[in-house]
Amino acid sequence: MKMLVKSGLLLLLITIITNSFALAIDNPQYAIDNAKLGDTNPQIIHPGDYVNIWIKITNDDYDKQLKDIRVEINPHYPFELKQVNPKIGTAEISHLNEGESDIVYFKLYVKEDAQSNDYRIDVKVIATEYESKGDLKEKTKEITKVFYLPIYGIAKFEIDLNSNNPINPSESENLDIIFKNQGTGTAKYLTVNLKGSDSLGVVGPTTFYLESLRAKTQKSINVDAYVIPNTPDGIYSLNAEISWIGEDGLEYNSDIPINLKVKTTVFDTQPFMYLDGIKRISGGQEVTVAIANRGTSKLRHSVLEIDGVTELNDNYIRYLGDLDEDDSDSGIYELYVFGDSKVNLTAKLTYFDDYRNEYVIIQNFELDPKNSQFVSEGPNYMIFGLFALVLVVVYLIYKRWKKKNRNLDEDE
Numbered sequence: 001m002k003m004l005v006k007s008g009l010l011l012l013l014i015t016i017i018t019n020s021f022a023l024a025i026d027n028p029q030y031a032i033d034n035a036k037l038g039d040t041n042p043q044i045i046h047p048g049d050y051v052n053i054w055i056k057i058t059n060d061d062y063d064k065q066l067k068d069i070r071v072e073i074n075p076h077y078p079f080e081l082k083q084v085n086p087k088i089g090t091a092e093i094s095h096l097n098e099g100e101s102d103i104v105y106f107k108l109y110v111k112e113d114a115q116s117n118d119y120r121i122d123v124k125v126i127a128t129e130y131e132s133k134g135d136l137k138e139k140t141k142e143i144t145k146v147f148y149l150p151i152y153g154i155a156k157f158e159i160d161l162n163s164n165n166p167i168n169p170s171e172s173e174n175l176d177i178i179f180k181n182q183g184t185g186t187a188k189y190l191t192v193n194l195k196g197s198d199s200l201g202v203v204g205p206t207t208f209y210l211e212s213l214r215a216k217t218q219k220s221i222n223v224d225a226y227v228i229p230n231t232p233d234g235i236y237s238l239n240a241e242i243s244w245i246g247e248d249g250l251e252y253n254s255d256i257p258i259n260l261k262v263k264t265t266v267f268d269t270q271p272f273m274y275l276d277g278i279k280r281i282s283g284g285q286e287v288t289v290a291i292a293n294r295g296t297s298k299l300r301h302s303v304l305e306i307d308g309v310t311e312l313n314d315n316y317i318r319y320l321g322d323l324d325e326d327d328s329d330s331g332i333y334e335l336y337v338f339g340d341s342k343v344n345l346t347a348k349l350t351y352f353d354d355y356r357n358e359y360v361i362i363q364n365f366e367l368d369p370k371n372s373q374f375v376s377e378g379p380n381y382m383i384f385g386l387f388a389l390v391l392v393v394v395y396l397i398y399k400r401w402k403k404k405n406r407n408l409d410e411d412e
Contacts, residue, residue: 022059022066022129023057023058023125023143024059025055025056025057026055029055030045030054032044032050034050044248045110045150046151047110047151047154048110051109051110053073053107053108054104055073056103057096058096059096059099059101065130066127066128067096067127069093069095070090071093071123071124072089072124072126073089073106073121073122073123074089074124075121077114078114079111081107081108082109084105089106091104113184115215116153116186117150118150119148120146121147122146123144124142127142155184155186156181157179158179158182159178160177162220163176166263167227167261167263169231172225172226175223175224176222177194177221177240177258180218181215181217182215186212188247190211190242192221193207194206196225196238199227199228200225200226200228200236200238233263237257237259238258238260239255239256264297264353266299271294272292273289275289281334284312286333288331289306289333289347290329291304292326297353298323298324298353300322300352301321301322302329302350303318304318304319304347304348306331306345307348309333316333335367337367343367345365348363349363
């Protein structure tokens, strides 16, 4: 029984060898379609390339000839066949003598989403075998070989930020800069160098080594972007210079600008409202309410309005216009005050920034005609009044003491 099984296997093996002996398929020779003369790497295939393939077919039998030879190529993903023969994917050879060879040609396209890998191509040859002398018996010969072509994906980078907040001049913004490999290959020995400009820079290290980054993955770095004082509002760029080694062993470089928005911010404490003067007039008091711009951005179209009191001229609103950096302006109001009663004054400032955003600040003041002083519910101006009063009292005590000493000297 064992001998029978062995005999059957041997017969099958001899049959396979005999049927395929007259045909030989060499390994495909290939080059990318756009390879230039002198190109040192014409066999490095990337996604998106067109690939020319030449396959050598040999009749390696010593006493038989081949005719009606048909060579079929069946590529798998990510290859697509292109028309270069009368029938796409099929090339024909009319005749091969004993030991004779011929070459067939095909063209493939590599899909752009192909990841780095070796991809399969099946090559099948069908031919009719016959002897040139004597025996005219014809036999069909068929052989299929599987080949793999290496595809080298290419890393392609996108950059994203964790924050798109505008940066105020003379300030810094902490940023997570995210590097995304949206390509099809791994970037090895990945290095990033950040370069600023005269208006925008990086505080701290500017060169980062990220090792390797596979396709469809990401890594981030953390930096502080600083804007030089007095930089005008606008868009400014940090330039990311990226360098790496591809899976094909070649060096790659990419420069990607990182655009950051610089916008001068109007802070809540930037406009400073205060009482600049109080004096008695017939029927009441003249009060000056002043506004100072303590920031670097303009207060645009400023309007000052008072409430809670009676304005003798019925003028409650003053248009102050634009206030530049360190600029100030004021509104003068003539207020009705009955006797020495205290008066509560509410001042409201309305203004815009450079982007037509409206802001409102309200400040409450308490006027005390009896003591010719005022009290603010914002900044505590009563302290200054009390301090002045103490100085006056000390001065009067000093004068009385000096007069008393002078009288004692005269009595003696």
